[in-house]
Amino acid sequence: MRYENLGRSNIKVSNICLGTMTWGQQNTEAEAWEQMDYAVASGINFFDTAELYPVPRKAETQGLTEAYIGSWLEARGGRDKVILGTKVVGRGDGDWFRPFSDTTRLNREQITYALEQSLRRLKTDYVDLYQLHWPDRPINLFADSRGYVHREAPDSIPLEETLQVLGDLVTQGKIRHVGVSNETSWGVMKALHHSETAKLPRVQSVQNAYNLLNRLYEQGLAEISAREGVSLLAYSPLGGGALSGKYLGGVLPTGSRQQLFPGFASRYQGTAVEQAIGKYKRLAEDHGLTVVQLAQKFVDSRPFVTSSIIGATTLSQLQENIAAFEVPWTPELETGVNRIHLENPDPAP
Numbered sequence: 448m449r450y451e452n453l454g455r456s457n458i459k460v461s462n463i464c465l466g467t468m469t470w471g472q473q474n475t476e477a478e479a480w481e482q483m484d485y486a487v488a489s490g491i492n493f494f495d496t497a498e499l500y501p502v503p504r505k506a507e508t509q510g511l512t513e514a515y516i517g518s519w520l521e522a523r524g525g526r527d528k529v530i531l532g533t534k535v536v537g538r539g540d541g542d543w544f545r546p547f548s549d550t551t552r553l554n555r556e557q558i559t560y561a562l563e564q565s566l567r568r569l570k571t572d573y574v575d576l577y578q579l580h581w582p583d584r585p586i587n588l589f590a591d592s593r594g595y596v597h598r599e600a601p602d603s604i605p606l607e608e609t610l611q612v613l614g615d616l617v618t619q620g621k622i623r624h625v626g627v628s629n630e631t632s633w634g635v636m637k638a639l640h641h642s643e644t645a646k647l648p649r650v651q652s653v654q655n656a657y658n659l660l661n662r663l664y665e666q667g668l669a670e671i672s673a674r675e676g677v678s679l680l681a682y683s684p685l686g687g688g689a690l691s692g693k694y695l696g697g698v699l700p701t702g703s704r705q706q707l708f709p710g711f712a713s714r715y716q717g718t719a720v721e722q723a724i725g726k727y728k729r730l731a732e733d734h735g736l737t738v739v740q741l742a743q744k745f746v747d748s749r750p751f752v753t754s755s756i757i758g759a760t761t762l763s764q765l766q767e768n769i770a771a772f773e774v775p776w777t778p779e780l781e782t783g784v785n786r787i788h789l790e791n792p793d794p795a796p
């Protein structure tokens with residue numbers, strides 16, 4: 448395991464971060480505890496969660512993931528040994544998140560409420576990294592195409608105002624550092640500008656999708672990571688499981704994400720995605736690897752990635768994924784993935 452600073456903070460995080468978003472939906476509390484025990488025994492010191500989890504999001508299960516982490520922390524102790532990241536939802540229509548509002552927004556009232564609820568569920572009095580799950584302004588990241596569609600929202604909460612709230616929570620000791628997620632180059636640079644000019648918390652990390660099927664982070668954001676010292680926390684390194692190759696051939700394994708929640712995983716479905724995965728699988732096999740090993744190690748070997756946020760629904764998947772990071776990355780693999788990327792660029796934007 449490698450440990451690197453989170454952004455320009457003095458927090459050291461493992462290069463593998465344990466994703467949690469299946470706990471409370473696909474996974475029970477006992478399975479979540481088993482995963483946390485195994486992860487910590489393997490040297491992982493970084494967990495990623497969110498007030499929204501588990502997914503797919505719904506009122507009946509919301510908060511269960513944080514509650515499972517809280518019960519584990521209470522039973523196992525050692526809160527200071529774990530770097531805990533959670534998130535507050537951005538602008539949205541989930542009417543179950545706040546008792547006083549039918550919509551979610553990144554304003555003072557809502558962020559303060561959300562954090563109190565997360566701390567209560569997590570059974571802790573601080574989180575190490577508090578992330579904005581997505582912005583308050585309309586963004587273009589979950590679009591059906593790569594084209595940019597500009598949408599104005601004059602009532603958007605200005606980023607500066609949101610950062611002021613987060614700054615107060617840092618002063619109160621409830622959060623140590625601040626991060627963003629599903630963010631664009633403009634958003635990250637704007638946040639850095641505010642932190643420098645108005646003495647607001649510096650954004651230490653960006654949590655965006657990044658994997659062999661979606662390398663869009665390299666168009667702008669990677670340079671920001673390198674020059675500004677902002678860590679990429681890469682989510683979905685296996686493209687939600689698609690990069691295991693198990694969906695090739697059209698038979699959806701029972702109990703898998705694509706079989707259980709087709710709409711939720713649609714980004715990682717379709718002909719273009721399958722073509723690219725087929726090529727990556729052949730490349731892996733030509734080098735004596737599995738495509739899981741190739742996909743995990745590709746993300747891990749990028750200099751702008753501080754931690755890969757992995758996910759698993761079984762202990763054996765978790766074991767396979769953690770072990771994949773031991774594979775050496777070679778110039779031949781680098782050439783091979785770049786060739787396929789040129790031929791099949793970002794089929795899952």
Ligand SMILES: NC(=O)c1ccc[n+]([C@@H]2O[C@H](COP(=O)([O-])OP(=O)(O)OC[C@H]3O[C@@H](n4cnc5c(N)ncnc54)[C@H](OP(=O)(O)O)[C@@H]3O)[C@@H](O)[C@H]2O)c1
Nearest residue numbers: 466467468682683684685686687688691703704758760764
């Ligand atoms: N900020 C955000 O908006 C955002 C979005 C997504 C994720 N995240 C974070 O990132 C974490 C990881 O995301 P992800 O779950 O999409 O990551 P992923 O690693 O791309 O996919 C994980 C899923 O793939 C399948 N899988 C994992 N290992 C496998 C293996 N070795 N062989 C075959 N199938 C395997 C499992 O699903 P099945 O068993 O169901 O097939 C597992 O749940 C989340 O838990 C969350 O913490 C954040």
